[in-house]
Amino acid sequence: MIRLADLSLRWKIPLRVMAAVMGTAIAVTTALVAREYDELRQNLEGHARSLGKVLANTLVAPVLHDDVWRAYEILQSARESNPPSPELQANIVLVTDASYRVFVSTTPRKFPIGSSPAELGGAYAELRARISHHSALEQQIIEPSGSSLYFVMSPLVADGVILGHVILGYSKTSFLPRFLGLVGRAMLVTLIVLVVIMPVSWVWARSTGAPLLALAEAMRYVPDRLDETTRLALPDNQDEIGQLGQAFSRMIAELRKKQELEAQMLASERLAAVGRLSAGIAHEINNPLGGMLTAIKTWQRHGNDDALANQTMARLERGLQQIRNTVAALLVETKTQDRPLEPADIEDVLILVEAQAQSRSVTITLAGGLADELPLPATLVRQILLNLLLNAIAAADEQGHVKLEIAASDGMLRLAVCNDGQHIPDEQMTYLFEPFATGRAQGHGLGLWVVYQIVRQLNGGLTVDSEPGCTSFHIEIPYAQGQ
Amino acid sequence: MPISPLRAEAPPMRVGLTPVFLDDQVSFLSRWRAWLEKKLERQVIFVQRGSYREIVELLLSGKLDFAWLCGYPYVRYRRQLKLVAVPLWRGRPLYRSYLIVPADDDQSRSLADLRGKVFAYSDPDSNSGYLYPQYLLTMQGENPSLFFARSFFTWAHRKVVEAVGVGLADGGAVDGYVWETLSETHPRLTAATRIIGRSGDLGYPPFVARADIPEAQLHLFRSALLEMATEPMGMELLESMRLDGFITGRPALYDEIARMAVRVGRL
Known part of the structure; x- marks a missing residue:
């Protein structure tokens, strides 16, 4: 069972965004519907009140003159047979006299003339109680608890005397159909909006999550497979995730450097x-x-x-x-006194290895050289060059190339020997400079050991790059300037 | 009323109408008026009021020349009025009063069953819609003003049918001619009522004239009415009213109404 908290951001972010969108839509719809409900209710009440007032004013004369038919006609005229807004139609239209007996109603069979509505009990008995307790001349809205109707009661007043009441009864749920229609429409609109917004939000949310997902995947490669992190598209923009991505890249670089350093x-x-x-x-x-x-x-x-x-x-x-x-x-002893390195030493070394090169038809090319003598022990540097060149000639392919680069500047002598032979396998690289670690049949396997020892004793550095078709040894040896 | 071209030589004729027929059909009235103007070669003005009494008063005070009245006000003011013509309904100058109850009332069999109920009259000056039930109750030894718990006037026969039909009144008295005509033109109205009693034949509501009407005018108007049945257009108009024509009629036709009025003490 997957817990919600364990769900991938790939889903979590879009789902949360969806939830937010849905929540907003529902909240807005609810607010609108609630407002409409209020408005509907107020409209209804306002309409009922004004109708009650108009009827009460109009009915004073017929009631005074005991003109039942005229009163009935007035009530009828207030009713439409096919009203455009059925909820505005009163269910009960009743005119009572001063003693709460029916003067006239639009439904004479329910409220026969002269009968007391209180005999019907329930809401109508409550109405009578309200009439007898409130002799007020104001309109009243009465919502009896047990009834499905609510009533607007308007007194018929002539010269300050209450002749009776116009009682309009409206169904408490009469506006429900209209309200439900409204809710339906609001929901439809919300749905349409959601249909438009949802895919867009989904895509946005997914693209928001994508950099985090890339980071999380890259994180899985730490610390053992750092190289694989390079093929992942880590975020590189300036937002927080981008900064995180950059920090992560920096961390990977540091880790790599550290690992290399450790290996070294x-x-x-x-x-x-x-x-x-x-x-x-x-x-x-x-x-x-x-x-x-x-x-x-x-x-x-x-x-x-x-x-x-x-x-x-x-x-x-x-x-x-x-x-x-x-x-x-x-x-390797370096403590012996030695003469400084001269440009001729380079030529000597080249001449020394020429025979070996010719026997394997290997071409040696020289790039750079020394302009002047350097305060470095000539014998040792010659030894370095000799060993490296002989190694290179042996490693080069038949009729291959060996390239020697020499440069001296800023107190640093830089030597580079490259050959185009087979590259050194990784497993051999680790032991490359150890004595007797030769990869070849001939030789005693001390050449690179000697080179390494000399370079270390001269406080220099040595690196090897070996790729198929190019294996190169780079050596840097510092020398004292201004001598 | 639309104004017709004035004829300087002849003063307009003023005719009062009451709900003794279905006087609420405006388009029929204008066609009838147009026919009369052509026939009489003068302007005819139809005057309608809310009650019979107002028309009677206008007639008695000389503000109307003629009026189509109920037999009851005619017999009351017989000396001040002249009989002009009497319509023929179903071939006779006679009609009846109907006593009706709501169709869903299957208990009431006669007026006596309506004791303590609500009753709808048409007009206090109507024969069929007021005098007859009053007379009937009086003959049964009842006090008409105490017999019903409540009664009211609708001021038109058609509205009595409506009031009884919707149950506003438990019973009503209505012009039989109006009820029968409504049953053809508005069957839904009459279908909501049931007839529980009919009066005997009574004189049909007549056209009357004020007493001082010039003989020539009386004669002219009477001939126009009498000739309606002889002309296609007139026949068509009569057909709209479900009438067959007019006869001169005799005042004795209304003696029965006068007798009833005497019995209820209203003459």
Whole structure:
């Protein structure tokens, strides 16, 4: 069972608007009908009063002269056989004499001449009571409780003496048919108005609710599927919902940034941990390694003609040397003194990778360059470029392209290496800079690790964008200006 | 009354009309008047009043030349009036008075049953509508002014039929000729009434003239009335009134009315 409060705004807003429209229509109609009812009632009463007055004035002479027929004719003339407003027709037209006996009436069979209407009991007895208690010369309107009629009683006065009364009896419900007709018409008009207003209101209400619905749907994608919120048309106008939509968009953007930052921090922390670990291991390895290499050197220096031993020693030395190289690669040292980076260094690097490029028929293009030397360690920057370019050449398609962009301005050296090879899958991206995380058969998987370590040690930044057909590494390294 | 071209040589004739016939048919009256003017070669003025008495007074004071009156005022002022002509109804110069009650009253069989009831007379100077029931009650040993609880005048026979028909009166006395004519022209009116008594034959309401009317004028007017039955137009007019013609008539025709009037002490 759906509770009303749980109903979607998609329905709630239109239904409430409909209810408001209906309520208004009903209220207006009711007010109009009530006013009409009052008017009808007053008209009726006014008509009855004036008719009573006219009859009372006209009937004085016939009553004085005891002219029953004349009085009857006067009463008849006040009645129309086919009245345009039947509710204005009196049901009872009665003239009584001073002792409340029938002088004449339009319905002689009900009120025979000379009889007392009080004998009929009920309302007519009450009328007599009113006549005897009120000797007033004014018109009276009497609504006996038990009767379906109400009466307008007008005294027949000649020279201050009450000769009798003209009693007009009207049905309390006589104007009901007309009133009902009125209500019917009012309802019809209301219905027509509603038929016109309802669809318009419905559409308005729906369009009012739509931005909220879009917001609510977008909200469901938080925080796990933020990307999907972009395809929703969030409100963007200046009203409150629009402001809400903008705030929501801002929130989504912040969330995204935060998530990216978190991912980056996670990656950096891991890399830092790996760096510390590998540095520790390298130190631990380097000490005995140095001893072993020294021992081998000593042994070789002192000469020995044992061919097998020499051969073994040489193999040991090569192996140990390889370990040292590997460890050295893991342990990037930047503390050594170095010369500044010169424009020629770039050319050198390009020449160094040329052979590799040619073997894979890869074209390398250079954009930008250095105008002057920069206060950055040349060896390290060369190492960065070399690693990135070799990686790029290896990753590029056969006969593909690699592009190197270099720019230095505002104390920032910007390097970018792009290749058009296959892009790096997302799952690999996470571990891209970790040592031995190579995606290829060749290489020891330390190239990007070294690049990362150098860039970090130079307080620079490194980003990777990899899309199909374009994988680019962007590096920014700050340098001291004005040297 | 529309004014007809004046004829300087002849003074207009003034004719009083009373509800002894259906005098409320304006279009018939103008056709009849036109016919009379042509016949008499002078202007004719019809004068109608609310009661017989007013017409009688106008006639007696010489303000009218002729009048169509009831037999009762004629016998009362027989010496001051001259009989001009008597209409023929159903071939005779006679008619009756009818006593009627509402059609839904199936109890009353005669005037005696209406004791203590409300009774409608037509005119205090009417024979059929007043003198006859008075006479009848007197003959039955009743005091006519005490017999009914209430009585009133409608000042026209037709209205007696209406008053009884709607139940305003429990009984009424009406000119039999008027009742019969109404039963043809307005059957709904008479259908609401029932006849419980009829008088004997009485002299039909006559045309009378003031006593000092010049003989030539009397003769002229009488011949015009008598000749109505001989002309198509006159016949048509008579047919409208459901009459057959006029005869000169004799004053003795009204002796019965005079006798009744004597009995009720009104002569």
